[in-house]
Amino acid sequence: MLCSSSPIAALFSKTLINPNSRPIFSTMSLLTHAFAGNPIKSRTPKPSEPFAPQTALQTLKSLLSRNTTHESTSPDFKVLPFRKGRPLAGSTAGGPTWHLGWLSLGECKSFFEKSRASLSEDLLVYLGCKSDEGVVYWAVDVSEENGLVNELGSKQLCFVELRTLMVATDWADSTTMAELAIAGHARALLEWHNVARFCGYCGEKTVSVEAGRRKQCSNESCKRRIYPRVDPVVIMLVIDKENDRVLLNRQSRFVPRMWSCLAGFIEPGESLEEAVRRETWEETGIEVGEVVYHSSQPWPVGPSSMPCQLMIGFFAYAKSLEINVDKEELEDAKWHSREDVEKALTFAEYKKAQETAAAKVEQMCRGVEKGHNLSSDFNVESGELAPMFIPGPFAIAHHLISCWINRGIPNSSEVQNQTTSVSLSNL
Ligand SMILES: [Zn+2]
Numbered sequence: 136m137l138c139s140s141s142p143i144a145a146l147f148s149k150t151l152i153n154p155n156s157r158p159i160f161s162t163m164s165l166l167t168h169a170f171a172g173n174p175i176k177s178r179t180p181k182p183s184e185p186f187a188p189q190t191a192l193q194t195l196k197s198l199l200s201r202n203t204t205h206e207s208t209s210p211d212f213k214v215l216p217f218r219k220g221r222p223l224a225g226s227t228a229g230g231p232t233w234h235l236g237w238l239s240l241g242e243c244k245s246f247f248e249k250s251r252a253s254l255s256e257d258l259l260v261y262l263g264c265k266s267d268e269g270v271v272y273w274a275v276d277v278s279e280e281n282g283l284v285n286e287l288g289s290k291q292l293c294f295v296e297l298r299t300l301m302v303a304t305d306w307a308d309s310t311t312m313a314e315l316a317i318a319g320h321a322r323a324l325l326e327w328h329n330v331a332r333f334c335g336y337c338g339e340k341t342v343s344v345e346a347g348r349r350k351q352c353s354n355e356s357c358k359r360r361i362y363p364r365v366d367p368v369v370i371m372l373v374i375d376k377e378n379d380r381v382l383l384n385r386q387s388r389f390v391p392r393m394w395s396c397l398a399g400f401i402e403p404g405e406s407l408e409e410a411v412r413r414e415t416w417e418e419t420g421i422e423v424g425e426v427v428y429h430s431s432q433p434w435p436v437g438p439s440s441m442p443c444q445l446m447i448g449f450f451a452y453a454k455s456l457e458i459n460v461d462k463e464e465l466e467d468a469k470w471h472s473r474e475d476v477e478k479a480l481t482f483a484e485y486k487k488a489q490e491t492a493a494a495k496v497e498q499m500c501r502g503v504e505k506g507h508n509l510s511s512d513f514n515v516e517s518g519e520l521a522p523m524f525i526p527g528p529f530a531i532a533h534h535l536i537s538c539w540i541n542r543g544i545p546n547s548s549e550v551q552n553q554t555t556s557v558s559l560s561n562l
Pocket of ligand 1: 337357359
Protein backbone atom coordinates (compact mmCIF):
# COMPACT_ATOMS: atom_id res chain seq x y z
CA MET A 136 0.00 0.00 0.00
CA LEU A 137 2.80 2.36 0.85
CA CYS A 138 4.98 2.83 -2.19
CA SER A 139 8.45 1.76 -1.10
CA SER A 140 10.05 4.78 -2.72
CA SER A 141 7.78 7.33 -1.02
CA PRO A 142 9.12 9.52 1.79
CA ILE A 143 6.32 8.25 4.01
CA ALA A 144 7.37 4.62 3.48
CA ALA A 145 10.96 5.59 4.22
CA LEU A 146 9.79 7.26 7.40
CA PHE A 147 8.02 4.09 8.51
CA SER A 148 10.81 1.75 7.64
CA LYS A 149 13.06 3.84 9.90
CA THR A 150 10.81 4.56 12.80
CA LEU A 151 8.45 1.67 13.41
CA ILE A 152 10.80 -0.02 15.77
CA ASN A 153 10.12 -0.74 19.43
CA PRO A 154 12.28 0.56 22.30
CA ASN A 155 14.25 -2.71 22.32
CA SER A 156 15.07 -2.19 18.66
CA ARG A 157 13.03 -5.23 17.67
CA PRO A 158 11.12 -4.26 14.54
CA ILE A 159 7.50 -5.05 15.31
CA PHE A 160 6.08 -3.61 12.15
CA SER A 161 8.98 -4.53 9.93
CA THR A 162 6.41 -5.41 7.25
CA MET A 163 4.68 -2.06 7.67
CA SER A 164 5.46 -0.98 4.13
CA LEU A 165 3.86 -4.25 2.96
CA LEU A 166 0.72 -3.93 5.12
CA THR A 167 -2.22 -4.02 2.76
CA HIS A 168 -5.55 -3.03 4.22
CA ALA A 169 -8.81 -4.65 3.16
CA PHE A 170 -9.96 -3.02 -0.13
CA ALA A 171 -6.38 -1.92 -0.98
CA GLY A 172 -3.98 -3.91 -3.16
CA ASN A 173 -6.34 -4.28 -6.14
CA PRO A 174 -4.37 -6.49 -8.57
CA ILE A 175 -6.19 -5.40 -11.74
CA LYS A 176 -5.90 -1.69 -11.12
CA SER A 177 -2.25 -1.15 -10.40
CA ARG A 178 -1.38 -0.12 -13.94
CA THR A 179 -3.73 1.26 -16.60
CA PRO A 180 -2.48 0.24 -20.08
CA LYS A 181 -1.61 2.95 -22.61
CA PRO A 182 -4.35 3.70 -25.19
CA SER A 183 -2.46 1.80 -27.93
CA GLU A 184 -2.54 -1.48 -25.96
CA PRO A 185 -5.35 -4.04 -26.46
CA PHE A 186 -6.20 -4.04 -22.74
CA ALA A 187 -6.55 -0.27 -22.49
CA PRO A 188 -10.03 1.06 -21.56
CA GLN A 189 -10.70 2.74 -24.93
CA THR A 190 -9.39 -0.18 -27.02
CA ALA A 191 -11.21 -2.79 -24.93
CA LEU A 192 -14.42 -0.75 -25.26
CA GLN A 193 -14.15 -0.85 -29.07
CA THR A 194 -13.72 -4.64 -29.00
CA LEU A 195 -16.64 -4.92 -26.57
CA LYS A 196 -18.86 -2.79 -28.81
CA SER A 197 -18.19 -4.94 -31.85
CA LEU A 198 -18.79 -8.15 -29.87
CA LEU A 199 -22.11 -6.89 -28.52
CA SER A 200 -23.26 -5.81 -31.98
CA ARG A 201 -22.79 -9.35 -33.28
CA ASN A 202 -25.31 -12.06 -32.55
CA THR A 203 -22.89 -14.24 -30.68
CA THR A 204 -20.41 -13.51 -27.94
CA HIS A 205 -19.56 -17.15 -27.39
CA GLU A 206 -16.58 -17.20 -29.71
CA SER A 207 -13.22 -17.06 -28.00
CA THR A 208 -11.88 -13.54 -28.06
CA SER A 209 -8.69 -11.77 -27.26
CA PRO A 210 -8.69 -10.20 -24.78
CA ASP A 211 -11.11 -12.33 -22.81
CA PHE A 212 -13.86 -10.31 -21.05
CA LYS A 213 -15.20 -11.04 -17.58
CA VAL A 214 -18.17 -9.18 -16.12
CA LEU A 215 -19.17 -8.74 -12.47
CA PRO A 216 -22.87 -7.88 -11.96
CA PHE A 217 -23.96 -5.74 -8.97
CA ARG A 218 -27.45 -5.29 -7.59
CA LYS A 219 -28.14 -2.35 -5.27
CA GLY A 220 -24.46 -2.11 -4.33
CA ARG A 221 -24.11 -5.86 -3.77
CA PRO A 222 -21.66 -7.86 -5.91
CA LEU A 223 -22.55 -11.26 -7.31
CA ALA A 224 -20.73 -13.90 -5.26
CA GLY A 225 -20.55 -17.63 -4.72
CA SER A 226 -19.29 -19.91 -1.99
CA THR A 227 -16.08 -21.82 -2.64
CA ALA A 228 -16.50 -25.57 -2.20
CA GLY A 229 -14.57 -26.85 0.80
CA GLY A 230 -14.53 -23.22 2.13
CA PRO A 231 -14.96 -21.46 4.44
CA THR A 232 -14.47 -18.69 1.92
CA TRP A 233 -16.14 -17.03 -1.06
CA HIS A 234 -15.45 -15.87 -4.62
CA LEU A 235 -16.86 -13.24 -6.93
CA GLY A 236 -19.46 -14.37 -9.50
CA TRP A 237 -17.61 -13.41 -12.68
CA LEU A 238 -19.62 -14.08 -15.85
CA SER A 239 -18.32 -14.33 -19.40
CA LEU A 240 -19.58 -11.60 -21.71
CA GLY A 241 -21.71 -14.22 -23.49
CA GLU A 242 -23.30 -15.39 -20.22
CA CYS A 243 -24.00 -11.81 -19.18
CA LYS A 244 -25.60 -10.99 -22.54
CA SER A 245 -27.81 -14.05 -22.49
CA PHE A 246 -28.91 -13.32 -18.91
CA PHE A 247 -29.97 -9.87 -20.07
CA GLU A 248 -31.83 -11.33 -23.07
CA LYS A 249 -33.65 -13.87 -20.88
CA SER A 250 -34.92 -11.02 -18.71
CA ARG A 251 -35.95 -9.17 -21.89
CA ALA A 252 -33.29 -6.47 -21.46
CA SER A 253 -30.46 -5.50 -23.70
CA LEU A 254 -26.83 -5.26 -22.65
CA SER A 255 -25.26 -2.17 -24.20
CA GLU A 256 -21.66 -1.05 -23.83
CA ASP A 257 -22.80 2.10 -21.96
CA LEU A 258 -23.81 -0.09 -19.01
CA LEU A 259 -20.39 -1.69 -18.63
CA VAL A 260 -17.69 -0.03 -16.53
CA TYR A 261 -14.00 -0.86 -17.08
CA LEU A 262 -12.35 -2.17 -13.90
CA GLY A 263 -8.88 -3.14 -15.07
CA CYS A 264 -6.99 -6.01 -16.65
CA LYS A 265 -4.54 -8.82 -16.16
CA SER A 266 -2.57 -8.47 -19.37
CA ASP A 267 -0.42 -11.54 -18.64
CA GLU A 268 -3.60 -13.66 -18.51
CA GLY A 269 -5.26 -11.77 -21.38
CA VAL A 270 -8.34 -10.75 -19.36
CA VAL A 271 -10.20 -7.44 -19.13
CA TYR A 272 -12.64 -7.02 -16.23
CA TRP A 273 -15.92 -5.08 -16.26
CA ALA A 274 -18.74 -4.33 -13.82
CA VAL A 275 -22.42 -3.88 -14.62
CA ASP A 276 -25.27 -2.61 -12.44
CA VAL A 277 -28.30 -4.92 -12.86
CA SER A 278 -30.46 -3.35 -10.12
CA GLU A 279 -33.28 -2.82 -12.64
CA GLU A 280 -33.16 -6.37 -14.04
CA ASN A 281 -35.35 -8.37 -11.66
CA GLY A 282 -35.47 -11.40 -13.91
CA LEU A 283 -31.76 -11.83 -13.57
CA VAL A 284 -31.86 -12.78 -9.90
CA ASN A 285 -33.71 -16.06 -10.50
CA GLU A 286 -31.53 -16.90 -13.47
CA LEU A 287 -28.37 -16.47 -11.40
CA GLY A 288 -29.77 -18.51 -8.53
CA SER A 289 -29.53 -21.57 -10.78
CA LYS A 290 -25.76 -21.06 -10.83
CA GLN A 291 -25.63 -20.99 -7.01
CA LEU A 292 -24.58 -17.36 -7.11
CA CYS A 293 -26.29 -14.53 -5.25
CA PHE A 294 -25.90 -10.83 -4.53
CA VAL A 295 -24.23 -10.38 -1.14
CA GLU A 296 -23.64 -7.21 0.90
CA LEU A 297 -20.03 -6.10 0.52
CA ARG A 298 -19.75 -5.72 4.31
CA THR A 299 -20.74 -9.38 4.75
CA LEU A 300 -18.08 -10.42 2.22
CA MET A 301 -15.59 -8.17 4.01
CA VAL A 302 -16.18 -9.94 7.33
CA ALA A 303 -16.25 -13.35 5.61
CA THR A 304 -12.81 -12.79 4.06
CA ASP A 305 -10.00 -14.91 5.44
CA TRP A 306 -7.26 -12.35 6.15
CA ALA A 307 -4.53 -14.85 5.23
CA ASP A 308 -6.08 -15.72 1.85
CA SER A 309 -4.53 -13.34 -0.69
CA THR A 310 -6.85 -14.49 -3.51
CA THR A 311 -10.00 -13.55 -1.58
CA MET A 312 -8.39 -10.33 -0.33
CA ALA A 313 -7.73 -9.41 -3.98
CA GLU A 314 -11.34 -10.18 -4.94
CA LEU A 315 -12.56 -8.00 -2.06
CA ALA A 316 -10.43 -5.10 -3.33
CA ILE A 317 -11.80 -5.52 -6.88
CA ALA A 318 -15.39 -5.65 -5.59
CA GLY A 319 -14.79 -2.54 -3.45
CA HIS A 320 -13.43 -0.56 -6.40
CA ALA A 321 -16.29 -1.74 -8.63
CA ARG A 322 -18.93 -0.81 -6.04
CA ALA A 323 -17.40 2.64 -5.57
CA LEU A 324 -17.41 3.26 -9.35
CA LEU A 325 -20.97 1.99 -9.92
CA GLU A 326 -22.37 3.97 -6.98
CA TRP A 327 -20.57 7.06 -8.28
CA HIS A 328 -22.28 6.47 -11.68
CA ASN A 329 -25.60 6.43 -9.82
CA VAL A 330 -25.02 9.74 -8.03
CA ALA A 331 -23.42 11.51 -11.03
CA ARG A 332 -26.38 11.20 -13.41
CA PHE A 333 -26.66 14.96 -13.94
CA CYS A 334 -24.18 17.74 -14.59
CA GLY A 335 -23.58 19.88 -11.49
CA TYR A 336 -22.96 22.98 -13.64
CA CYS A 337 -25.91 23.06 -16.06
CA GLY A 338 -28.19 20.26 -14.84
CA GLU A 339 -28.23 18.26 -18.11
CA LYS A 340 -27.84 14.48 -18.14
CA THR A 341 -24.33 13.03 -18.12
CA VAL A 342 -23.09 10.20 -20.32
CA SER A 343 -20.50 7.54 -19.64
CA VAL A 344 -17.17 8.02 -21.47
CA GLU A 345 -13.78 6.26 -21.52
CA ALA A 346 -15.40 2.91 -20.73
CA GLY A 347 -17.15 4.33 -17.65
CA ARG A 348 -14.01 5.73 -16.03
CA ARG A 349 -15.44 9.22 -16.20
CA LYS A 350 -18.64 10.99 -17.25
CA GLN A 351 -19.34 13.95 -19.45
CA CYS A 352 -22.20 16.45 -19.65
CA SER A 353 -24.40 15.76 -22.69
CA ASN A 354 -25.09 19.49 -23.20
CA GLU A 355 -23.02 20.46 -26.27
CA SER A 356 -22.35 23.96 -24.95
CA CYS A 357 -21.18 22.63 -21.55
CA LYS A 358 -19.53 19.20 -22.02
CA ARG A 359 -17.99 19.31 -18.52
CA ARG A 360 -15.87 16.31 -17.63
CA ILE A 361 -16.79 14.68 -14.32
CA TYR A 362 -14.37 12.34 -12.53
CA PRO A 363 -14.99 10.07 -9.56
CA ARG A 364 -14.03 12.01 -6.43
CA VAL A 365 -12.59 10.52 -3.29
CA ASP A 366 -13.98 11.70 0.08
CA PRO A 367 -11.08 11.78 2.55
CA VAL A 368 -11.84 10.91 6.18
CA VAL A 369 -9.32 11.29 9.02
CA ILE A 370 -9.35 8.49 11.58
CA MET A 371 -7.23 8.91 14.69
CA LEU A 372 -6.15 7.03 17.75
CA VAL A 373 -5.82 9.70 20.45
CA ILE A 374 -3.09 8.74 22.93
CA ASP A 375 -2.54 9.89 26.53
CA LYS A 376 1.15 9.10 26.67
CA GLU A 377 1.69 9.99 30.33
CA ASN A 378 -0.97 7.56 31.60
CA ASP A 379 -0.46 4.96 28.85
CA ARG A 380 -4.07 4.91 27.64
CA VAL A 381 -6.09 5.71 24.51
CA LEU A 382 -9.33 7.51 23.76
CA LEU A 383 -11.97 5.25 22.16
CA ASN A 384 -15.57 6.09 21.35
CA ARG A 385 -18.92 4.43 20.77
CA GLN A 386 -21.51 5.49 18.22
CA SER A 387 -25.16 4.48 18.36
CA ARG A 388 -24.82 2.59 15.03
CA PHE A 389 -22.03 0.36 16.46
CA VAL A 390 -22.86 -3.19 17.51
CA PRO A 391 -23.04 -3.55 21.34
CA ARG A 392 -19.73 -3.40 23.22
CA MET A 393 -17.74 -2.20 20.22
CA TRP A 394 -15.40 0.77 20.74
CA SER A 395 -13.34 2.39 18.01
CA CYS A 396 -11.21 5.38 16.98
CA LEU A 397 -12.57 8.87 16.34
CA ALA A 398 -13.09 9.80 12.68
CA GLY A 399 -14.39 12.73 10.68
CA PHE A 400 -14.49 14.45 7.31
CA ILE A 401 -11.92 16.98 6.23
CA GLU A 402 -13.31 20.45 5.65
CA PRO A 403 -12.28 22.74 2.80
CA GLY A 404 -9.27 24.85 3.68
CA GLU A 405 -7.68 22.64 6.33
CA SER A 406 -4.75 20.24 6.39
CA LEU A 407 -5.04 16.62 7.50
CA GLU A 408 -3.41 17.43 10.86
CA GLU A 409 -5.81 20.33 11.40
CA ALA A 410 -8.78 18.06 10.63
CA VAL A 411 -7.51 15.54 13.24
CA ARG A 412 -7.22 18.30 15.87
CA ARG A 413 -10.57 19.94 15.04
CA GLU A 414 -12.59 16.69 14.95
CA THR A 415 -11.08 15.46 18.24
CA TRP A 416 -11.82 18.81 19.89
CA GLU A 417 -15.39 19.02 18.52
CA GLU A 418 -16.36 15.48 19.46
CA THR A 419 -14.58 15.01 22.79
CA GLY A 420 -13.21 18.39 23.97
CA ILE A 421 -9.67 16.92 23.97
CA GLU A 422 -6.85 19.11 22.66
CA VAL A 423 -4.39 17.35 20.38
CA GLY A 424 -0.77 18.36 19.83
CA GLU A 425 1.44 16.16 17.70
CA VAL A 426 -0.15 14.16 14.85
CA VAL A 427 1.64 11.20 13.22
CA TYR A 428 0.55 9.49 9.98
CA HIS A 429 0.09 5.70 9.99
CA SER A 430 -1.51 4.44 6.73
CA SER A 431 -4.62 4.83 4.56
CA GLN A 432 -7.46 2.56 3.41
CA PRO A 433 -10.05 2.82 0.62
CA TRP A 434 -13.47 2.41 2.25
CA PRO A 435 -16.24 1.60 -0.26
CA VAL A 436 -18.69 0.32 2.39
CA GLY A 437 -19.70 3.67 3.85
CA PRO A 438 -23.03 5.33 2.98
CA SER A 439 -24.06 4.83 -0.67
CA SER A 440 -24.08 8.61 -1.16
CA MET A 441 -20.34 8.53 -0.40
CA PRO A 442 -19.03 5.42 -2.11
CA CYS A 443 -15.42 6.55 -2.52
CA GLN A 444 -14.19 7.24 0.99
CA LEU A 445 -10.50 7.12 1.85
CA MET A 446 -9.70 6.56 5.52
CA ILE A 447 -6.44 8.28 6.49
CA GLY A 448 -5.11 6.93 9.79
CA PHE A 449 -3.16 8.92 12.41
CA PHE A 450 -1.87 8.73 15.95
CA ALA A 451 -2.77 11.93 17.80
CA TYR A 452 -1.12 12.88 21.11
CA ALA A 453 -3.46 14.49 23.65
CA LYS A 454 -2.50 17.80 25.28
CA SER A 455 -5.55 17.87 27.58
CA LEU A 456 -7.35 14.94 29.22
CA GLU A 457 -10.81 16.04 30.32
CA ILE A 458 -13.49 14.52 28.09
CA ASN A 459 -16.56 16.49 27.11
CA VAL A 460 -18.58 14.29 24.73
CA ASP A 461 -20.66 15.83 21.94
CA LYS A 462 -23.76 13.65 22.38
CA GLU A 463 -25.08 14.58 18.93
CA GLU A 464 -22.04 12.94 17.34
CA LEU A 465 -21.08 10.19 19.79
CA GLU A 466 -22.81 7.89 22.26
CA ASP A 467 -19.76 7.90 24.53
CA ALA A 468 -16.00 8.44 24.62
CA LYS A 469 -13.62 7.17 27.32
CA TRP A 470 -9.94 6.68 28.10
CA HIS A 471 -9.08 2.96 27.99
CA SER A 472 -6.03 1.48 29.70
CA ARG A 473 -3.47 -0.59 27.82
CA GLU A 474 -4.55 -3.65 29.83
CA ASP A 475 -8.24 -3.31 28.86
CA VAL A 476 -7.49 -2.72 25.18
CA GLU A 477 -5.08 -5.65 25.12
CA LYS A 478 -7.80 -7.88 26.60
CA ALA A 479 -10.28 -6.64 23.99
CA LEU A 480 -7.83 -7.56 21.23
CA THR A 481 -6.88 -10.93 22.72
CA PHE A 482 -10.35 -12.28 23.33
CA ALA A 483 -12.25 -10.89 20.36
CA GLU A 484 -13.41 -13.78 18.20
CA TYR A 485 -12.52 -12.42 14.80
CA LYS A 486 -11.92 -15.88 13.35
CA LYS A 487 -15.30 -17.11 14.55
CA ALA A 488 -17.02 -14.02 13.11
CA GLN A 489 -15.24 -14.63 9.79
CA GLU A 490 -16.29 -18.28 9.65
CA THR A 491 -19.88 -17.43 10.62
CA ALA A 492 -20.08 -14.83 7.85
CA ALA A 493 -18.54 -17.25 5.32
CA ALA A 494 -21.08 -19.93 6.31
CA LYS A 495 -23.89 -17.40 5.81
CA VAL A 496 -22.62 -16.57 2.31
CA GLU A 497 -22.64 -20.29 1.53
CA GLN A 498 -26.22 -20.69 2.81
CA MET A 499 -27.39 -17.66 0.82
CA CYS A 500 -25.84 -19.01 -2.39
CA ARG A 501 -27.45 -22.41 -1.83
CA GLY A 502 -30.76 -20.58 -1.49
CA VAL A 503 -31.27 -21.73 2.11
CA GLU A 504 -32.05 -18.31 3.50
CA LYS A 505 -33.70 -16.49 0.61
CA GLY A 506 -35.25 -13.25 1.78
CA HIS A 507 -33.91 -13.73 5.29
CA ASN A 508 -32.44 -10.70 7.00
CA LEU A 509 -28.87 -11.73 7.64
CA SER A 510 -27.91 -8.95 9.99
CA SER A 511 -30.70 -9.85 12.42
CA ASP A 512 -29.30 -13.13 13.61
CA PHE A 513 -25.60 -12.71 13.89
CA ASN A 514 -23.23 -10.03 15.00
CA VAL A 515 -20.61 -9.67 12.33
CA GLU A 516 -18.11 -8.99 15.06
CA SER A 517 -18.51 -11.32 17.95
CA GLY A 518 -16.02 -10.87 20.77
CA GLU A 519 -18.29 -12.64 23.24
CA LEU A 520 -15.60 -13.21 25.85
CA ALA A 521 -14.54 -9.59 26.33
CA PRO A 522 -16.49 -6.78 28.02
CA MET A 523 -15.49 -4.60 25.07
CA PHE A 524 -14.03 -5.25 21.63
CA ILE A 525 -12.59 -3.29 18.74
CA PRO A 526 -13.32 -3.61 14.99
CA GLY A 527 -11.82 -6.57 13.12
CA PRO A 528 -8.65 -6.54 11.01
CA PHE A 529 -10.58 -5.40 7.91
CA ALA A 530 -10.76 -1.88 9.47
CA ILE A 531 -7.88 0.58 9.76
CA ALA A 532 -8.98 1.32 13.37
CA HIS A 533 -7.92 -2.24 14.27
CA HIS A 534 -4.40 -1.63 12.93
CA LEU A 535 -4.01 1.75 14.64
CA ILE A 536 -5.01 0.18 17.96
CA SER A 537 -2.93 -2.98 17.60
CA CYS A 538 0.08 -0.91 16.53
CA TRP A 539 -0.21 1.02 19.82
CA ILE A 540 -0.64 -2.22 21.81
CA ASN A 541 2.47 -3.69 20.13
CA ARG A 542 4.36 -0.51 20.97
CA GLY A 543 5.04 -0.06 17.27
CA ILE A 544 4.58 3.72 17.29
CA PRO A 545 7.65 5.88 17.10
CA ASN A 546 8.07 7.99 20.21
CA SER A 547 7.50 11.69 19.98
CA SER A 548 11.08 12.95 19.87
CA GLU A 549 12.02 10.31 17.31
CA VAL A 550 9.17 11.48 15.10
CA GLN A 551 10.05 15.12 15.54
CA ASN A 552 13.63 14.47 14.47
CA GLN A 553 12.62 12.49 11.44
CA THR A 554 9.68 14.46 10.19
CA THR A 555 11.45 17.76 9.92
CA SER A 556 12.23 17.09 6.28
CA VAL A 557 8.83 15.54 5.47
CA SER A 558 5.86 17.84 5.57
CA LEU A 559 2.91 15.50 6.02
CA SER A 560 0.46 18.28 5.31
CA ASN A 561 1.70 18.33 1.74
CA LEU A 562 0.40 14.84 1.02
ZN1 LIG B 1 -23.31 20.57 -18.10
